[in-house]
Amino acid sequence: MKNVDQNTITQAVLERMGQMPDARLKTIMTSLVQHLHDFARDVALSEKELMQAIQFLTRTGQTCDDKRQEFILLSDVLGLSMLTVAMNNQKPAGCTEATVFGPFFVEDAPKVALGGDVAQGAPGKPCTVSGRIVGTQGQSVGHAQIEVWQADEEGFYDVQRPDLSASQARGSLQGDGDGRFHFKTIVAQAYPIPTDGPVGDLLRATGRHP
Amino acid sequence: MKNVDQNTITQAVLERMGQMPDARLKTIMTSLVQHLHDFARDVALSEKELMQAIQFLTRTGQTCDDKRQEFILLSDVLGLSMLTVAMNNQKPAGCTEATVFGPFFVEDAPKVALGGDVAQGAPGKPCTVSGRIVGTQGQSVGHAQIEVWQADEEGFYDVQRPDLSASQARGSLQGDGDGRFHFKTIVAQAYPIPTDGPVGDLLRATGRHP
Structure with a gap:
């Protein structure tokens, strides 16, 4: 690219993209190039840093x-x-x-009845979880679907354990007509990111x- | 991350990076997060697009x-x-x-004398290149080092041809005391990017x- 400097390069790149057939892609790419260049100018990015x-x-x-x-x-x-x-x-x-x-998250987790055991043998300290689902005005949200998936006491999800053949600490429940739910499980541990x-x-x- | 929305998330991320030991990295990451978030807000990035x-x-x-x-x-x-x-x-x-x-570019290209052949057998239409190197006031820049590396008529550089054992269309020259130079080569073709x-x-x- 000839005869461009740090201030004119942004417009030069945008002009090359002028014929973009997809309007949404043009919106995204135009904004991306502008913000990317503004970032590089803001910090005076060095060639080594790039x-x-x-x-x-x-x-x-x-x-x-x-x-x-x-x-x-x-x-x-x-x-x-x-x-x-x-x-x-x-x-x-x-x-x-x-x-x-x-x-x-996994689609089609095992159905668990209200009050049932979500843990299914996952290692951890037993506990009970209960609550009520309400709308912004405090009104009951009845029969809501509740998806539970959690790490065990070692910080692993079931899908991270190749030796498991069935789900653990994972289940799909439905609240009652008044929005209330409760189930047994184990205390979840924070899972470490890799x-x-x-x-x-x-x-x-x-x-x-x- | 809890209790953040599309406007407060940027500050929340920057606060997590508050203890950054390297001042230059802090400058770069702070600007990057701000510009990245501004871009996403500008275009109202969808989850599918992300x-x-x-x-x-x-x-x-x-x-x-x-x-x-x-x-x-x-x-x-x-x-x-x-x-x-x-x-x-x-x-x-x-x-x-x-x-x-x-x-x-390759370091230590073959030395070529003024007027010599840079092509060294590369396929293409022969030509001669000449010029003069001058400063911004028009004054001669004598004995400047001139690096030549170019694609051949098929759009390939020598390093893209595994069968070649020596350089082609590549050389290092020195201008004369008056800044003038000339050499033989072949007409370079634009090389295609992959x-x-x-x-x-x-x-x-x-x-x-x-």
């Missing part, structure tokens, strides 16, 4: 496999996942906010605890 | 190997490489601007010709 970023993103892609998605982890750590969920699931005041879905990849390096470099 | 972006970046990383760097290509295509070069190599008015180094990967998909989707 190469470090390229190497980081390459390692991130190459850490992904059929069981691990390191770019989702990066998106989570940068708050992009939560921001996207919040934008797309805006709730009225007083309503429980939406959150990221988490990596270990920190042996590039995002783990980033967390350590930025002084954050996984 | 997942498409994650899959695109994953494929980009997995297309890289020891001979191919798809993230450098992406950085080039988005104008980020050129912007970074321009910022880090600011030249006075009237001076030839810096440009990206290109992927096929378009069989995710960046090729992006170029096609954005209506650009590689």
Whole structure:
């Protein structure tokens, strides 16, 4: 690209993308190029830092496999996942906010009767969970579907245990007509995110605890 | 992350990175998170689009190997490489601007005498190149080192031809005391960037010709 400088390059790139057939893609790419360039100008990105970023993103892609998605982890750590969920699931005041879905949800979890055992042998301290589902005006939400999936006392989900042949600490319940529910399970432990990849390096470099 | 919405999430992420030991990394990450979130808010990024972006970046990383760097290509295509070069190599008015180094430079190219043959058998239409290197005031720059590396008429650099045992269309010359130089070679063809990967998909989707 000739005769461009740090201020004219942004427009030059956008003009090259002028013929974009997909209007939504054009909106996204135009904004992406502008924000990406503004970021690089803001921090006066050095050539060495750009190469470090390229190497980081390459390692991130190459850490992904059929069981691990390191770019989702990066998106989570940068708050992009939560921001996207919040934008797309805006709730009225007083309503429980939406959150990221988490990596270990499974469709068609075993049906569990109200008061039944969700743990199904998962290791951990037994407990009972109960509650009531209400609307923003305090009214009952009857017969709501409740999905439970949790880590055991070792911080593992059932799908992380290749030796298991059936679900554990996972179940699908339905609340009663008054929105009330209760079930037996084990106390869930926080599950550690994988920190042996590039995002783990980033967390350590930025002084954050996984 | 609890009790955050699309407006408070940015500050929440930045507060988690508050203890960053490396001041430069803190500057970069703070700006990155702000611009990344501003981009997502600007375009009201959907959850499906975020997942498409994650899959695109994953494929980009997995297309890289020891001979191919798809993230450098992406950085080039988005104008980020050129912007970074321009910022880090600011030249006075009237001076030839810096440009990206290109992927096929090799250290210690064969020395070629003034007037000599750079092509060394590379296929293409013969030509002669001559010029004079001057400063911004028009003064001669004598004995400057001139590096030549170019694609042949098939659009390949010598390093892309595994059957070659010596350099072709590549050489290092020195201008004379008056800044003048000339050498024989072949007419260079534009070399195609690899378009069989995710960046090729992006170029096609954005209506650009590689």
